[in-house]
Amino acid sequence: MGEERKIPKPTIKRLAVYYRCLSEMISEGKMYVSSKELAKKLKIKSSQVRKDLSYFGEFGKRGVGYNVRSLATELRKILGIDRRWRVVIVGAGNLGRAIANYPGLYRNRFDVVAIFDKDPSKFGLVIGAAGPVRPMEELESVVKSKKVEIGVIAVPAQAAQDVVEQLVKAGVKGIVNFAPVTLHVPGNVIVEDVDITVLFKAITFHLRKRP
């Protein structure tokens, strides 16, 4: 058995945030950055930055900091975005179309290669690079032929579990779920949930009962 140090889950998302920050710095022409600087920008502790990176190797120079470009390159490898990934979106409502058109995805190496809906009145409508809205019947064949790895759920809650099963059957291994339900998937499939209304409630929890 390979001894594998366990990575805290929050670390993974912070690595993605470090990467975002480094990308900015690259475009500003910055050459080196210290854990202290990075931490300040992200409102965390510098020891947190160093610890997060230490799970994966030694990337800095003592007394100097981190080379911005080479740390960005390392983070791309760690996060798996040293190559492009193919994505399909299920649900061509407002949210599905917004995600299909979100420029941040392409820039961060995610290619939305198709979008699906069950509503025939939407079929054929072209959604940016994702192409025409396709019927659900084509999901499996498109996922397989285009070697799609990631699916996005942008359908109403009651349709979500059914869609997930179709995605999993077609061979998708990662799912970004915008539907307000807890999905059931096989153990080898990774799910990230975003429930927009939950975010709002986390805010009102703190704002409630103020003057």
Added chain:
Amino acid sequence: MGEERKIPKPTIKRLAVYYRCLSEMISEGKMYVSSKELAKKLKIKSSQVRKDLSYFGEFGKRGVGYNVRSLATELRKILGIDRRWRVVIVGAGNLGRAIANYPGLYRNRFDVVAIFDKDPSKFGLVIGAAGPVRPMEELESVVKSKKVEIGVIAVPAQAAQDVVEQLVKAGVKGIVNFAPVTLHVPGNVIVEDVDITVLFKAITFHLRKRP
């Protein structure tokens, strides 16, 4: 000083998820639910459910479970959604418009009362109940006159900090941030961040280097 038990941050989001689950059960006509049932549905431990609720009171009946409707009522109070909240959206691109039209917000007691953009070609375009896209110049007066408590940032990263400052100046106390930047706000303002590309990278982190 009032002795106040500290609430774990993850607890707050789980409460919102319990509420979501209970809402479903209400519409299914279910009268009682146990922590075990709720836990199973959400893929967590039943002791987690009970502990989360215990921070706020005793809501169950031993041997029986929780009354679905009354627990939902309690959670509404805890989460602050025993009344409606007013929201403005800044940025009338694909994402801003999708959020303005998201039916889950209205259903969960959030009213999107206005939407803003800096692009004059969008002014006047009507976005559902949010009404016409308005110029940024109107932000402060609308927030004040409509007593808006929550702002949504749906603008590009480089514009986000500036927008935040306008929202805070106008009196907004909670912000849902979709822009890929870390915002700087006064201590009394609550921010919830969602970076969509970070979610995708959390997935590729796990999928990287598989066959």
Added chain:
DNA sequence: TAGATTGTTAATCGATTAACAATC
């Protein structure tokens, strides 16, 4: 060299879970 900053250890802090007496 002197100053700065890393990588890592150990301590602390925070969150989850098991276990069980209380009680419906």
Added chain:
DNA sequence: TAGATTGTTAATCGATTAACAATC
């Protein structure tokens, strides 16, 4: 009553932070 399930305590587990020797 017997069976079920709560509310809570204490133990465990996981994540963050301070501190500092190593070293650029």
